[in-house]
Amino acid sequence: MKMKIVNGILIASLTITHKENTKVLHDMIVDTGSAHTWVNLDAVENNLDVAPEDGDQIVTAFGIGGRDIANRKRIDRLEFGTFSVTDFQVDFGRLDDDISGLIGLDLLMAGNFVLDLSRLEMHQAHT
Template sequence: MKIEIVGGILMTSMTITHKGTTKTLDNMIIDTGSAHTWINLDAVEDDVDVAPEDGDQIVTAFGIGGRDIAIRKRIDRVDFGTFRASDFQVDFGRLDYGISGLIGLDLLMAGNFVLDLARLTLYQTEATTE
């Protein structure tokens, strides 16, 4: 999958499906420093029902911008390049900076992704064990 550098930050797109609604999110930051994938509520709340439900968790994330609160919720599906994950947990919260969210290590590792910075691509590989 092709990625681009915008303002010195790695960006790509991701698609989510939840409760019968599908939404493609552009301006997703590839963030290997983020443990969890985080979606900006401003990018989805008018289109996808992500209201809190029983079983959702309230989580606190710490990062460069300080401390943030999010709802960790299982969504029906995440499509990221050729990778598809069903019943995947995603954090939903507020993010500034005009981005749709962060693609975290949880998604990158689940898909066995390799980040090739020389070619600005992200691709899946077979997991190896040693």
């Protein structure tokens, strides 16, 4: 999968399917320093029903921007390049308007991804 650098930040796309609706997010930051994948509510709230429900968790995330609150919920399906995972937990909260979210270490490790920064590509490791 190809990635790009925008303003010094590594960017890739992620596809989310939940409750029979799908949204492609093109401006996701590949963030190995983020424990969890985080999606900006502004990027999905008109396309996906990610409102809090029974069974969801309210979580607090800490980072360079300070402390943020998110709703952690199980999503029907995530697609990241050729990798696909079902019933995966994603955090939904607010981020800067021009950022669709963060592809966190949880998703990168679930897919056993290798980052090739010299080619700006990512692929799954052969096991």
